[in-house]
Amino acid sequence: MSERNLITLNGQDVEFTAGETVLEVAARHGLEIPTLCHDPRLDPAGACRTCLVEIEGWRRMPPSCATKAMPGMVVSTESERIARHRETLLSLYLTDHTQDRTEAESYGPDQLFEMADRYGAEQDWGAMETVRAARPGDRNPYVHFHPESCIVCARCVRYCEEVEGVSAITLAGRGSKTTIATVDELSLLDTTCEMCGGCIDVCPTGAMAEKMPITRTARPERELEKVRSTCNYCGVGCQVDLNVDTAANDGAGRVVKVTSPPAGTTTNDGNLCVKGRFAYDFVEHPERIQVPLVRGADGELRAASWDEALERAAAGLLGVKERHGADSLGFISSSRCTMEENYLMQKLSRGVFGTNNIHQCAAT
Amino acid sequence: MTNSIGEIRDADFLFVIGSNTSEAHPIIAMEMKRAVRRGATMVVADPRAIWMTTIAEKHLQLMPGTDVWLLNAMAHVIIEEGLTDDEFIAEQTENFEAVRAKVRGYTPEEAELVTGVPADDIRWTARRYAATPRAGIYYTLGITEHSHGTDNVYALANLVLMTGHLGKESAGMNPLRGQNNVQGANDAGATPVFFPGYQSWDDEEVVAKYEQSWGAPLSRRPGLNLNEMMKKAGSVVKGMYVMGEDILLSEPNVLALEERMNGVEFLVLQDAFINETARFADVVFPAAVFAEKEGTFTNSERRVQRVRKAVEPPAEARADWEIVCEMARRCGVDWQLNDPSQIYDEFVRDAPKFAGISYQRLETEIHDGKTGIQWPCPTPDHPGTKFLHQGGVLRGKGLFTAVDYRPSEETCDIHYGLLLSTGRTLYHYNAATQTRRESGLDVKQPEAFVEIHPRDARGRGIADGDRVVVTSRRGSVTVRAVRSRQVRPGCVWMPLHFAEARANVLTNDAGDAVTGTAEYKVCAVEITRAEEGSAVEGLFPGAYFGLDGPGPGAEVESEG
Amino acid sequence: MSEKRRAEIPERLEREGGLTPGAARRVARATGVPEAEVYGVGSFFHLLADHEHPVRVCTGLSCRLAGADGVLATARAAGLPVTECTCLAACDEAPAVLKERSVLPSVRPEDVERAAGDWQRLTASTLPQDGPWRGTVGPPRTDPDQLVFDLLGPQDLSGSAYEKALGLDLAEMLELLETSGLQGRGGAGFPAHIKWRTVSEQEETERYVVLNADEGEPGTFKDRELLLRRPDLVIEGLAIAAATVGARDVFLYLRGEFADPWQSLERHLAEAEERDLFSGIQFHLHAGQGAYICGEESALLEALEGRRGMPRLRPPFPAQVGLWGKPTLVHNVETIACLPAIVHRGGTWFRELGRDEAGTSLYCISGHVKEPGVYELPLGVTLDELVEAAGGYVGTLLAFSPGGASSGFLPASERTRPLSFGALAKAGSMLGSSGVVVLNDTVDLAWAVREQLRFFEEESCGQCAPCRIGTRYLRESVDHHRHGTAAEPLGKVADAAWQMNEGSICGLGQAAALPLTSALKHFPEAFGLEPTSDGDAP
Structure with a gap:
């Protein structure tokens, strides 16, 4: 570009790169513009209307998420008109939203309440009964739709189409009855849904929420401790936030929810699949082996102390080596375990028992 | 992977072969979907009409085990039509002439007869692949789990080298790792052929370095790979230490293995759950799971990322690394390693490719908007490596390897008229020790099934949902039949996750000559209707479409 | 999937008899469009989404003034598969009834009774024997x-x-x-x-x-x-x-x-x-x-x-x-x-055909006039001139909508204002589609406002919040006011209307508050309010 890409943003000349939206330019300059339907992974929808800004020469306030910066644009993100817009819009939203904040936040974080507080919106415009249809008979185990919290921003629908690519959910009906539905209002189980739970992740108000008992009965998300870790399923290495109720299990802690880190910060770009997001309650499974086991004289496994089990194991393997040589031992490590553990296993095999018979299920 | 996951979305041509990406690697599939949405062209080569075919420009539905024919025919077209990158070949590769001579005989027309893929589609794909600068190949076990798996990989590599689709963004050769830490386990040296960091087991300098470092004499004898260990279980291998694997579920031809296991004198198992292997264990250690320990996993794109402890393990369970340290101590060696970060430091000390990585860096650094560091990373100030072979093939020259088609070890005959492939579904994982204990996943996919084409089912009197017996030369299992046009006629498919119907009772343990990887993807079976037969409610194939979904074959199906 | 196949969805669903169970799936298969999207499309359109009611009585303002409620009640009593619908573009032949996809003009309760419970026999006695019915047009063809x-x-x-x-x-x-x-x-x-x-x-x-x-x-x-x-x-x-x-x-x-x-x-x-x-x-x-x-x-x-x-x-x-x-x-x-x-x-x-703007216009007029119909007159005639062409007023003029529901209500004092784009914009209204509805002094204007608000509530697409929520909020507020079911029910309607006008994506939401704001401005007494000099209109 020969001419410099400059816009005036709240009186300051700032640079932008071609194709950047006003919202993106503003964010880069630390200006906060509220958004509800925006997600960097999705095409802009401009539907929630929270991000409207003023542009000199434009009669109407355009959505900053869908407006590309053009040289010479004079943009205001703060003005009396914008302030009134935000206040009245948020007040209006709240008339069609559950009034019970505690309940709403038990489904998930609710940005609408937070935003109303932040922008000083009146919260006494009255309340209307929800007329959006729910899907009460849906027997899927993961996702529950709370229509009374839904603001119809369609982030879930757009995510399902644009990122997950399965289009299992849709906007259905119209007007105030517009809701999130599946084909013929079937259970998600009977649709193309792949249960990635992305709809939950992108929902700004907790209308799409976890259904698993361990999560449903948990404390609100903001009271949980997030521990960043790596998913233990496939080889993509998605980063996950294990949401831990630290007080549970007598202080041992319990993972009650898995959320994805924000888009654009990790290799999975804020996405997870069904296993990564939901398949963690095996951690709490009662069939977990609790204590070391050794095979008794009767041929059955029985509980033993660590001391006894370790002695038995070491003696057993050393005995085989003694009788048949080091190469009669086989060490099978696991691509499920950490790098460190695999390192130690091969060090044990090579350095302690003296054999190169060390492998793991590498090809699968 | 030679490329990073984040580069997939910018690819213009994606050749997906032997990878049920949307089920086995959903997140990578999202990146591919994104590329297609952007306008990229995707071609899927797979015996099954997997979900990815619904967004692909073409689906090359080849007969299982005929990959070399397909790939050599593509090479034939590229050479014949002068679409090779001659400069790249001249400067960066060797042995091209051998491949040129070899593929001369692999014409698309003959390939059509063997693979079942129309010659025109082979030509079209070859042209588009060669002519698109940002063209990437993505594959998984559909390529490697064959008795000729190495040949398949060579044939793919030949395509990459002759077109010069290497060493740049969004173009390259990308095996998608099946498990969270396959890469890390190999990095760590848990393989008979490498010390940590891909240092050869038989390089005397390396061996000497580790003898010094570990203060112990090391074996100069070659080690057995997993397939060999399983084959020699009970005869040569008399003692086993198994950490976190269920070999009795995941190994092929498992009934024969069970026989041999009786000859194993002593077996130590370390796992979070009692599994099939536990039946043969003398000692079982209760292990912690990922959420209960510290460490690192390395993903398919060579990105080292942290695993962090979120909760305490139950009762007396301990982290695997602690248990292994303790075992060493009981055997008379105290490693003095009290923390995974110390283990990591020891690992990188002797492994130059990783020398620059540390827990400290993993904690604080962000590259390209992403956490974690991609090796090679030789020094503490090195940012890591996004894609390999930039500015020259790593080993110096890319080596062409001429390969010939060899049939799979087992083919159909009058007793076993169907070819079985096995694989994963979206809803379960490997031996399913975790996913089948997770309350939701089991609802979606509660029991084992075999996908069979309606034509084959009809000929055998099998209705959708019937209980059927699947038999190979090695054993049989009973599962539900799902009539599906996802598989091509003559082929059937089973998931490998179900303990009560172990697909690996059926599979062939014939291994690849080089890697020893077993032929999970092709074996001959026959299917008969089991006694009671009734349609079942709530059976969800792990697949996208049921019987009457769209896709290839939906229209051509005819009675007779 | 070709994008052009997607275009077939509405017609294919129509051939399925609407969004019946399984229809979306079949159409998805035929077009390659994901089934949920097909369902979403079908559920958007009344004629597809509601496949159970082949008979629909228009309960728009003109039709209700002409007795739509009676027709609807009779049809319900007769057990016909009937429901209400919004405007059928037959305000001149009110009340109108839709039978499958054909509009029956000027339907009377007697017509409904004659069908004897069989909706397929439903007809209008005003229907001509030969060819389709047409409305009144004018003025007489003096100078082509x-x-x-x-x-x-x-x-x-x-x-x-x-x-x-x-x-x-x-x-x-x-x-x-x-x-x-x-x-x-x-x-x-x-x-x-x-x-x-x-x-x-x-x-x-x-x-x-x-x-x-x-x-x-x-x-x-x-x-x-x-x-x-x-x-x-x-x-x-x-x-x-x-x-x-x-x-x-x-x-x-x-x-x-x-x-x-x-x-x-x-x-x-x-x-x-x-x-x-x-x-x-x-x-x-x-x-x-x-x-x-x-x-x-x-x-x-x-x-x-x-x-x-x-x-x-x-x-x-x-x-x-x-x-x-x-x-x-x-x-x-x-x-x-x-x-x-x-x-x-x-x-x-x-250009010279018109008065203050170019050409003639096809003015539609309905409500309380003698001969509702379509009249081709120079652009910029006044209400009085238009009504004169339509045979004169019925009763005493109270208010009128100059350009459809979106144009709000104007008082009788505006009867001499040119009905043109520019002149009406100056009055805070609009010519819109030049559909003029005349109300005489027998009409409860708060009721009329409520009916127009209900129309927008029904027809809002639901995409953006100001319109989706605002149209319902205003209608409920007026209902609360009329039924005394809330304290200060109209307290926030000006703010809501401002928001709808500023925040909505399209003209529907931007104009949907006008029936209420214009009535509050020009007819505060209809809401029991004191007249103000400036009014509440934005």
Whole structure:
């Protein structure tokens, strides 16, 4: 570009790169513009209307998420008109939203309440009964739709189409009855849904929420401790936030929810699949082996102390080596375990028992 | 992977072969979907009409085990039509002439007869692949789990080298790792052929370095790979230490293995759950799971990322690394390693490719908007490596390897008229020790099934949902039949996750000559209707479409 | 999946008998569009979503004034599969009833009783024996040279205007349009030549012309009469537009309830084809499936593409990025029908026909007047002049809507204001689609306001919150006020109306509060409020 890409943003000349939206330019300059339907992974929808800004020469306030910066644009993100817009819009939203904040936040974080507080919106415009249809008979185990919290921003629908690519959910009906539905209002189980739970992740108000008992009965998300870790399923290495109720299990802690880190910060770009997001309650499974086991004289496994089990194991393997040589031992490590553990296993095999018979299920 | 996951979305041509990406690697599939949405062209080569075919420009539905024919025919077209990158070949590769001579005989027309893929589609794909600068190949076990798996990989590599689709963004050769830490386990040296960091087991300098470092004499004898260990279980291998694997579920031809296991004198198992292997264990250690320990996993794109402890393990369970340290101590060696970060430091000390990585860096650094560091990373100030072979093939020259088609070890005959492939579904994982204990996943996919084409089912009197017996030369299992046009006629498919119907009772343990990887993807079976037969409610194939979904074959199906 | 296959969704669902169980799945399979999306599309359109009620009684303002409630009650009592619907574009023949996809005019409770519980036997006693029913049009054909549409005149099948237009180059044609002063008659009054010029200037050479015949603004029914009486003007106008902007494909989007106008158009198209009048131009007829919002041009394009009829963000405008992303000229039926006359008689002639703005207009008038109908009068006549053409007032004038529900209510004192785009905008109202509804002093204006608000609530597409929530909020507020079910029920309506006007994506939401705000301004006493000097209107 020969001419410099400059816009005036709240009186300051700032640079932008071609194709950047006003919202993106503003964010880069630390200006906060509220958004509800925006997600960097999705095409802009401009539907929630929270991000409207003023542009000199434009009669109407355009959505900053869908407006590309053009040289010479004079943009205001703060003005009396914008302030009134935000206040009245948020007040209006709240008339069609559950009034019970505690309940709403038990489904998930609710940005609408937070935003109303932040922008000083009146919260006494009255309340209307929800007329959006729910899907009460849906027997899927993961996702529950709370229509009374839904603001119809369609982030879930757009995510399902644009990122997950399965289009299992849709906007259905119209007007105030517009809701999130599946084909013929079937259970998600009977649709193309792949249960990635992305709809939950992108929902700004907790209308799409976890259904698993361990999560449903948990404390609100903001009271949980997030521990960043790596998913233990496939080889993509998605980063996950294990949401831990630290007080549970007598202080041992319990993972009650898995959320994805924000888009654009990790290799999975804020996405997870069904296993990564939901398949963690095996951690709490009662069939977990609790204590070391050794095979008794009767041929059955029985509980033993660590001391006894370790002695038995070491003696057993050393005995085989003694009788048949080091190469009669086989060490099978696991691509499920950490790098460190695999390192130690091969060090044990090579350095302690003296054999190169060390492998793991590498090809699968 | 030679490329990073984040580069997939910018690819213009994606050749997906032997990878049920949307089920086995959903997140990578999202990146591919994104590329297609952007306008990229995707071609899927797979015996099954997997979900990815619904967004692909073409689906090359080849007969299982005929990959070399397909790939050599593509090479034939590229050479014949002068679409090779001659400069790249001249400067960066060797042995091209051998491949040129070899593929001369692999014409698309003959390939059509063997693979079942129309010659025109082979030509079209070859042209588009060669002519698109940002063209990437993505594959998984559909390529490697064959008795000729190495040949398949060579044939793919030949395509990459002759077109010069290497060493740049969004173009390259990308095996998608099946498990969270396959890469890390190999990095760590848990393989008979490498010390940590891909240092050869038989390089005397390396061996000497580790003898010094570990203060112990090391074996100069070659080690057995997993397939060999399983084959020699009970005869040569008399003692086993198994950490976190269920070999009795995941190994092929498992009934024969069970026989041999009786000859194993002593077996130590370390796992979070009692599994099939536990039946043969003398000692079982209760292990912690990922959420209960510290460490690192390395993903398919060579990105080292942290695993962090979120909760305490139950009762007396301990982290695997602690248990292994303790075992060493009981055997008379105290490693003095009290923390995974110390283990990591020891690992990188002797492994130059990783020398620059540390827990400290993993904690604080962000590259390209992403956490974690991609090796090679030789020094503490090195940012890591996004894609390999930039500015020259790593080993110096890319080596062409001429390969010939060899049939799979087992083919159909009058007793076993169907070819079985096995694989994963979206809803379960490997031996399913975790996913089948997770309350939701089991609802979606509660029991084992075999996908069979309606034509084959009809000929055998099998209705959708019937209980059927699947038999190979090695054993049989009973599962539900799902009539599906996802598989091509003559082929059937089973998931490998179900303990009560172990697909690996059926599979062939014939291994690849080089890697020893077993032929999970092709074996001959026959299917008969089991006694009671009734349609079942709530059976969800792990697949996208049921019987009457769209896709290839939906229209051509005819009675007779 | 080809994007064009998606466009088949509405029609395929129609052939399925609406969104019956399993229909979405079958259509998804046939088109390759994901099944949930198909369901979402079907559920958007009334005629598809509600497949259980083949009989629908219009309960729009004019129809309720004419006794729709009685018809509805009778039908329910008779056990007919009946439901309510919003405007059927037959306010002149109220109350109107939709039977499948045909509108029955002036239905009386006796008509319903005669059907004896069998909806298929339902008919209107006013229906002519031969051919479709037509409304009243006027004024009598005195001087055809002063008429653009000449609804009572003979059809012209010569194609001579098109021939003449082919003789003009682009610049000449644009100049002719500019001289004529032709404005879009769909509501906005936007100068037509600018749209044409924009489309012609686009780099993309694949361009389309789209006819917006999704007439549904309460009080408006002129498209119906034009299509029934003068399809020749519409088709020839479209051909002229297509030839000018370089389009080969013309899409005609008719509301689904227009079975008769559809047939009229089809007949005429067949005739034109036989005579090879417009060779090289393909005309494609598309039926709407019951959604007022699809009269909004970008929503119409979405519907044509087989999507939910939700308006697009602008910019870009359809003239730049329209149907399937191509430059698209979208015009209302009346606008397009002006073209043959302009080409024949010239821009100046056309411009000088009007008073303060160019041309004549097809004014629709209904409500409390003696002869509701469509009257072709110079653009800028006053209400009194229009009502005089329509036989005079019934009772004493209280209020009127000059341009459909979206134009709000004006008091009797505005009866001498020119009914033109500019003059009405100055009064905080609009000419819109020139559908004039007259209310006499027997009407409870708060009730009338409530009915208009209910219309917008029903017809909001639901995409953006200001409109989706605001339309319902205002209607509920007025209900609370009328029934005394809340304290200060109107306390926040001014703020809500301001928000709807500022925040909504399209004109529907931006104007939907006008019935209430205009009534509060001009008729505060109807809400038990003291008159104020300035009123509450934004």
